[in-house]
Amino acid sequence: MxxxxxxxxxxxxxxxxxxxxxxxxxxxxxxxxxxxxxxxxxxxxxxxxxxxxxxxxxxxxxxxxxxxxxxxxxxxxxxxxxxxxxxxxxxxxxxxxxxxxxxxxxxxxxxxxxxxxxxxxxxxxxxxxxxxxxxxxPLAHPFQPLLDARLRAFSLTEGLADARARWGHTPNGIxxxxxxxxxxxxxxxxxxxxxxxxxxxxxxxxxxxxxxxxxxxxxxxxxxxxxxxxxxxxxxxxxxxxxxxxxxxxxxxxxxxxxxxxxxxxxxxxxxxxxxxxxxxxxxxxxxxxxxxxxxxxxxxxxxxxxxxxxxxxxxxxxxxxxxxxxxxxxxxxxxxxxxxxxxxxxxxxxxxxxxxxxxxxxxxxxxxxxGKDWRVWAGDQVADIVQLNAEVVGTALDTVDKALDAAPHVRNHVADQILREALLTVSSDWAFMVSKDSAAGYARERAHKHAHATREICDALASGRTDRAHALASGWNQADSLFPGLDARRLPPAQTVNPEITP
CATH class of the missing domain: 3.20.110.10 (Glycoside hydrolase 38, N terminal domain)
Incomplete structure (x- = not known):
């Protein structure tokens, strides 16, 4: 065949x-x-x-x-x-x-x-x-081997759900x-x-x-x-x-x-x-x-x-x-x-x-x-700063979302949704690829840092108790990054449910 x-x-x-x-x-x-x-x-x-x-x-x-x-x-x-x-x-x-x-x-x-x-x-x-x-x-095309295990699981299951919502069909393969x-x-x-x-x-x-x-x-x-x-x-x-x-x-x-x-x-x-x-x-x-x-x-x-x-x-x-x-x-x-x-x-x-x-x-x-058929394009020295940026942003996003969901676990939280949306856009594999290949590298770095800034800005407002400001920021960023409307932060796996053997 x-x-x-x-x-x-x-x-x-x-x-x-x-x-x-x-x-x-x-x-x-x-x-x-x-x-x-x-x-x-x-x-x-x-x-x-x-x-x-x-x-x-x-x-x-x-x-x-x-x-x-x-x-x-x-x-x-x-x-x-x-x-x-x-x-x-x-x-x-x-x-x-x-x-x-x-x-x-x-x-x-x-x-x-x-x-x-x-x-x-x-x-x-x-x-x-x-x-x-x-x-x-998975949502936003992350390089999965380097991604936090919880966000890795979330991006995959949400990506399959997105396919089902758009096409009435859940793919057997990815x-x-x-x-x-x-x-x-x-x-x-x-x-x-x-x-x-x-x-x-x-x-x-x-x-x-x-x-x-x-x-x-x-x-x-x-x-x-x-x-x-x-x-x-x-x-x-x-x-x-x-x-x-x-x-x-x-x-x-x-x-x-x-x-x-x-x-x-x-x-x-x-x-x-x-x-x-x-x-x-x-x-x-x-x-x-x-x-x-x-x-x-x-x-x-x-x-x-x-x-x-x-x-x-x-x-x-x-x-x-x-x-x-x-x-x-x-x-x-x-x-x-x-x-x-x-x-x-x-x-x-x-x-x-x-x-x-x-x-x-x-x-x-x-x-x-x-x-090289290895990870050098997404984890090599030329993108070490992006790898570090991704790790920091994902850590901040997960900590903030966890606290927000703990406070109201059964209520849809659009601020938490936007935090995860921006974090996923930050870790898109495209940015490191474009930098490693010197293909519009400036644009790629700008995009990675822009989504990182959006994530941090919303998280900072929420963490400091400025709830109205966090909602305003999340709404503003959503006007530019409004993809994946079905994304629901409540489906983020709790930390204790993720198999530590696949944690990078």
């Missing part, structure tokens, strides 16, 4: 800057990836195709796709895209203008007819039709943020009803031909097959770097549109050749055939190696398809048609687990899918 897994995630961006890495990041990804990828899946579903892939949508992304501010901003952004296409056509670039105008008009039509009232209905339609298996995850793992997480997963989760291939020492129950649990870890996954997305040899595909980095500075093809890896932006859709289409067909051949050969080799039918799991960020790789959604549709035509069974991770593509238990160790 072949399983394709897509991980859809962005940090919380509404109300926290617009350009270049604030809301613009959300709208670009929405237009280039989420709109066309779900359109591909819906088109295949309309043909009666099911169990096509496993789709992870993190709670924090789901919140943005349902957020009224984001929906209004996205509608405005799509209209602006169409206007920029007009400017290109009038500014002496008719081919670029016509192509982009056509794409913007199609995106606007999709958005207004399918997405205008939120993304939940779009995702739920695919889940209800068995087009995809849905993977959930995409653990950054594929981060530490021994004991499998017990937390088991208690939460999670039956399987993703790890990177090296976590299983490259032996990804079968899912593996983790330690003494029945929770199955599925490993990303790197030889197959890297065939698509590799900095050195992946398909998106082909000369015929649209270049991500080269812009027409007058309109912000992308007029060029890759041309060559060492060719400067000013020397890039114009984008040619016909050349891109020919490259797509070649790469679809290559991928099918790669999967077939890998399945045969792995089946021979393990002496039984094997599994291949290829996993990618959803944003690769369209945002980073313009032709990615077209490639995805062609591959999902070509694999079954070549006699390759396609299924979901849930299918693989239920149909017995599971081997012997494994003693999984500390791991991630980051550099």
């Amino acid at each position: 072949f399983c394709l897994v897509l991980h859809s995630h962005l940090p919380w961006l509404p109300h926290h800057g617009r350009w270049p890495v604030g809301e613009e990041w959300l709208y670009q990804s929405w237009a280039a990836s989420y709109l066309p990828v779900t359109e591909v899946l819906r088109r295949l579903a309309d043909e009666g195709r099911s169990h096509l892939l496993t789709l992870g949508v993190t709670p924090v992304l789901a919140a943005q796709l349902d957020d009224p501010h984001s929906l209004a901003g996205m509608h405005h952004w799509l209209g602006n895209w169409q206007m920029r296409a007009h400017e290109a056509a009038l500014g002496g670039k008719p081919d670029l203008g016509v192509r982009e105008h056509r794409a913007a008009a199609h995106a606007l039509d999709l958005f207004e007819n399918r997405w205008r009232h939120g993304g939940s209905a779009v995702v739920r339609e695919l889940v209800d039709a068995d087009t995809v298996e849905l993977l959930g995850g 995409w653990a943020p950054e594929c981060g793992y530490t021994p004991g997480l499998e017990r937390l997963y088991d208690r939460a009803g999670v039956r399987h989760f993703m790890v990177d291939g090296p976590s299983l020492h490259g032996d990804t031909a079968l899912g593996r129950p983790v330690r003494e649990s029945e929770v199955v870890a599925f490993g990303r097959d790197l030889p197959v996954s890297y065939r698509v997305w590799s900095p050195k040899s992946g398909y998106p770097g082909h000369a015929a595909y649209r270049d991500f980095h080269t812009y027409d500075h007058a309109t912000g549109l992308k007029p060029s093809r890759v041309t060559g890896r060492t060719v400067g932006s000013e020397d890039k050749a114009p984008y040619d859709p016909a050349l891109a289409e020919a490259a797509l067909d070649k790469h679809v055939a290559d991928f099918v051949d790669t999967v077939r050969a890998r399945l045969r080799a792995e089946s021979d190696r393990v002496g039984r039918e094997a599994l291949v799991v290829a996993a990618f960020d959803t944003e690769l398809f369209g945002h980073w790789w313009y032709e990615g959604p077209q490639w995805l549709e062609k591959v999902l048609r070509a694999l079954p035509e070549a006699g390759i069974r396609v299924g979901t991770l849930d299918d693989a687990r239920r149909d017995g593509f599971v081997g012997d238990a494994v003693e999984l160790d500390d791991s991630s899918w980051g550099s």
